[in-house]
Amino acid sequence: MTLIEAGASDAADPLHSVRDxxxxxxGVIYLDGNSLGALPRTTPARLQQVATQQWGDGLIRSWNAHDWIGAARRIGAKIAPFIGAQPDEVVVADSTSANLYKLLVAALKARPGRATILSEPGNFPTDLYIADGAAWSVGDARIRTVPVDTIVDAIDDDVAVVMLTHVHYKSGAMLDMAGITAAAQARGALVLWDLSHSVGAVxxxxxxxxADLAVGCGYKYLNGGPxxxxxxxxxxxxHATLRSPLSGWLGHAAPFDFSDDYAPAADISRFQCGTPPILALxxxxxxxxxxxxxxxxALIAKSRALGDSCIALVEARCPELTLISPRDAxxxxSHVSFRHPHAYAICQALIDRGVIGDFRAPDALRLGFAPLYIGFADVWRAVDILRRILDDRSWDDPRYHARNAVT
Amino acid sequence: MTLIEAGASDAADPLHSVRDxxxxxxGVIYLDGNSLGALPRTTPARLQQVATQQWGDGLIRSWNAHDWIGAARRIGAKIAPFIGAQPDEVVVADSTSANLYKLLVAALKARPGRATILSEPGNFPTDLYIADGAAWSVGDARIRTVPVDTIVDAIDDDVAVVMLTHVHYKSGAMLDMAGITAAAQARGALVLWDLSHSVGAVxxxxxxxxADLAVGCGYKYLNGGPxxxxxxxxxxxxHATLRSPLSGWLGHAAPFDFSDDYAPAADISRFQCGTPPILALxxxxxxxxxxxxxxxxALIAKSRALGDSCIALVEARCPELTLISPRDAxxxxSHVSFRHPHAYAICQALIDRGVIGDFRAPDALRLGFAPLYIGFADVWRAVDILRRILDDRSWDDPRYHARNAVT
Structure with a gap:
């Protein structure tokens, strides 16, 4: 693919104008929307409006007047079509980590006599850390990790819940949700899917x-802000049988009765916890x-085509890098990763030249293609700059060695 | 006190200009800053700046460039002087409910052989609900409530943690933090204080x-938004011995190493969980x-004087209402509650006439005095309108009977 061909693909892209x-x-080619989605042009004005009119003028009255109290359910219902769920099966709440915790403890409690959370090594760290915390909380439970291609065989009578990330944060590999879910359920286990790297892109x-249970992130392809x-x-x-351990008042059947006794809401609201964060919502x-x-x-087709074009260009022009991600789109x-011994410094050099991707330890360069705002010419230019960095051996530059925290 | 005298008190108030x-x-007298603090004039511009410059232009780079990664600790350190703590003993994270949960489970686990969370009936509901959830999570634990004036005597060898709200959400009664803490510790228990109705006002x-442990709210007297x-x-x-059950990656000793194994940070950061909410922070x-x-x-003196003046005015002019709150400031x-059989309708009628207080079931009218922006003339006018509502028997008006959700 030449730059001219990439430009032609952009011109033919039915989503091209969405970028606006x-x-x-x-001067930035942003290939990290899989980590932090870009700012929608309308968001600052929306924040302004909510702050000045709803909070400033409406004050406490806005819990009703502007339906703050219903925001978590309303936005959950808007996410439902992205994940093939019913509107009343999704709620926005807390962080991905906290939601993982809620559902893991709920699952362990719902499967008495089973004490294992089964996952894969190299799952996104917070998933494994939270599983560790959930097992420690309930006591007499444990986390076990096995290579993901052996996970179905590893589901024994002790597995209460299988916890997997649908699209791997590093490799971009997508798991077979239907197959693993069916196999786990056949063995009496629940399955909890982390959709953080999936929702809005696949x-x-x-x-x-x-599916039984899932969580997902609002700040990647959904563009919800840091x-x-x-x-x-x-x-x-x-809904009727799973209980949230984080049984805060917003999950109560009647939060404004102020009764002393906890009684969970009958529906998905039972997985709400504290007062919802209105500005962030x-x-x-x-x-x-x-x-x-x-x-x-069209969105999904574009996502796949962007990844395919990145792989083809890198393999043609930058053979020093080794593809980690599946070749089959x-x-x-919607992200692609490559291995290189100097991946960290290469990533820093790319950022320095306006191509924002990210590094994942120990040696992965990760490039994400948010299909709403990334085009084919972006991919071409990014690979062109990558080629020059490889030619320059930029990793010899000590400026690119200092480790920074990037989420 | 006359309106002229109230005006003179405002003129003499060294904090009067802070209201600006x-x-x-x-046209609003806002006596609900204890539920939702008012909007600071500078907050919309701050949100705009963080959204457009830090998120929009900085994108993922702002985790370092604008210290997003340190925000939870930085703002925690700013809260420390409000509560008489060291800067490295406070962190901002999650909701009050989630933080209660973390510390209750941590406390139960740190006191093996003790299985009781001791609290008072009528504590803020989410505290009791969360205690229920924490006890359920760890199993073989329970919540017990006793009248607060008998709480010290109730601390037996089974009490792992005493959980109390320092200023009661309804009555405004303030507990003896030093005395209860010392008594509980002498009996081997930890104490967890909820400072939601205290911080920024007392x-x-x-x-x-x-003190051992505490949580508090950002959206009441701290004006952080809904x-x-x-x-x-x-x-x-x-720090070294208590572990958070919500062991998310931001509480890890090295979150960006992406290791599979959980190792908590050595310091207060171990009580962070997921990615911090930058806009809300x-x-x-x-x-x-x-x-x-x-x-x-001066702030505390003003808070007390406002409450005193409200009590004096209501008792002089509206004897139909019965004081629930302590008379001793x-x-x-910084809030005062009164009992009336028609408290709900009275509260709605007050709101209708521009005086925003709130109702707490079953029969309390609650009026809060955020000392940064409430003045003595506000209190006088509010009580004057209350007198007229009582004269009008506004509770006969069916418009004021429909129950709304107000937090």
């Missing part, structure tokens, strides 16, 4: 997969609104 | 009280900044 909905800085059909609230999904058949709702009018099939999320 | 820092709507000295992030305090002597930091240059003794928070 985002306030991307000049096809998801939780209902069709008969540290945006997360969401959780619980299949309706589990407004930004998340605005982030989700950027998908309005966007054809979902249907088995991949 | 807040964007209070015309004197607090956690270090002087040898559903603002909360904070938690853990005395330094407990910015609003909270701006809320706290409204106390800059405000003399803490030194034993009271």
């Amino acid at each position: 909905r985002f306030a991307l800085p000049e 096809p998801l059909d939780l209902t069709g997969c008969n 540290g945006a609230p997360a969401f959780l999904y619980v299949a309706k058949r589990h 407004a930004a998340l709702e605005e982030g989700i609104a950027q998908f309005d009018g966007v054809d979902r099939d 249907a088995r991949r999320g | 820092r807040f964007a209070l709507p015309e 004197p607090l000295d956690l270090t002087g009280c040898n 559903g603002a992030p909360a904070f938690l305090y853990v005395a330094k002597r407990h 910015a609003a909270l930091e701006e809320g706290i900044a409204q106390f800059d240059g405000v003399d803490r003794d 030194a034993r009271r928070g």
Whole structure:
């Protein structure tokens, strides 16, 4: 692919104009929307409006007048079509980590006599750390990790819940949700899917997969802003039986009765906890609104084509890098990773030249393609700059060695 | 006190001009800052700046460039002087409910052989609900409530942790933090204080009280906005031994090493969980900044004087209402509650006439005096309108009977 061909692909892209909905800085090719989605142009005004009119003028009255009290359910219902769920099976609450914890403890308690959380090594760290905390909390429970291609065989009578990330944060590999879910359920286990790297970029059909539980992130492809609230999904058949350990007042059946005794809401609201973060929820709702009018099939096709073109260009022009991600786009999320011994310094050099990707320890360069605002010419230019960095051996530059924290 | 005298008190108030820092709507007397603090004038611009410059232009780079990664600790350190703690003993994280959960489970686990969370009936509901959830999570634990004046005697060998709200959400009664803490510790229990209705309005000295654990709210007197992030305090002597059940990656000793194994940070950071909510944290930091240059003794003196004047005016002019709150300002928070059989309808009628207080079931009218922006003439006018509502028997008006959710 030449730059001219890439430009032609952009011109033919039915989503090309959607990019204008985002306030991307000049001179930057942003290939990290899988870590932090870009700023929608309308979000600052929305924040302004919520702060000045709803909070400033409405004050406490806005809990009713502007439906603050319903925001977590309302936005959850808007996320539902992204994941193939019913509107009343999704709620926005807390962080992805906290939601993982809620559902892991709920699952362990719902499967007495089973004490194992089964996962894969190298899962996103917070998932494993939270599983460790959930097992420690309930006591007499444990986390076990096995290579993901052996996970179905590892589901024995002690497994209460299988916890997996649908699209791997590093490799981008996408798991077989329907197959693993069915196999786990056949062995009496629940399955908890982390959709953080999936939602807004790949096809998801939780209902069709008969999924039990899921969580996901608001600040990646959903464009909700740094540290945006997360969401959780619980299949309706589990609403009456699964209990949240974080039984805060917003999950109560009648939060404004102020009774001393806890009684969980009958529906998905039982997985809410504390007072919802209204400013952050407004930004998340605005982030989700950027998908309005966007054809979902076209979005997914574009995501795959961007990844394919990146792989083809890197393999043709930068053979020093080794592909980590699946070559088959249907088995991949919307990011692609490559291995290189100097990946960290290469990533810093790329950022320095306006190409923002990220590094994942120990040696992965990760490039994400948020299909709402990344185009084919972006990919071409990014690989061109990568080629020059390799030619320059930029990793010899000590400026690119200092380790920084990047989430 | 006459309106003229109230005006004179305002004129003599050294904090009177601080009110100009807040964007209070015309025609409203806002006596609910104890539920949701008012909007600081500078917060919308701060949100705008964080959204457009830090998020929009800085993108993922702002985790370092704008110290997003340090925000939870930085703002925690700013809260420390409000509660008499060291800067490295406080961190902002999650909601008050989630923080209660973390510290209750941590306390139960740290006191093996003790299985009781001791609290008082009528504590703020989320505290009791969360205690229920914490006890359920660890199993073989329970919550027990006894009248607060008998709580010290009730601390037996089974009590792992005493959980109390320092200023009661309904009555405004303030507990003896030093005395209860010492008594509980003498009996081998930890004490967890909920400072939600205290911080920013009453004197607090956690270090002087040898406090163990505390949580508090960011959206009341700290003006952080609806559903603002909360904070938690853990005395330094407990940092190495107490573990958070919500062991998310931000509480890891080395979050960016992406190792599979959980190892908690050595310091207060171990009580962080997921990715911090940057927009909400910015609003909270701006809320706290409204106390800059405000003399803490003057603030507390004003809070007490406002409550005293409200009690005196209501008792003189509205004897139909019965004081629930302590008469002694030194034993009271910055809000005052009265009982009336028609409290709900009276509260609605007050709101309708521009006086925003709130109702707490079953029969309490609660009026809060955020000393940064409420004056003595506000109190006089509010009581004057209350008198007219009583004269009108406004509770006969069916408009004021429909129950709304107000937090």
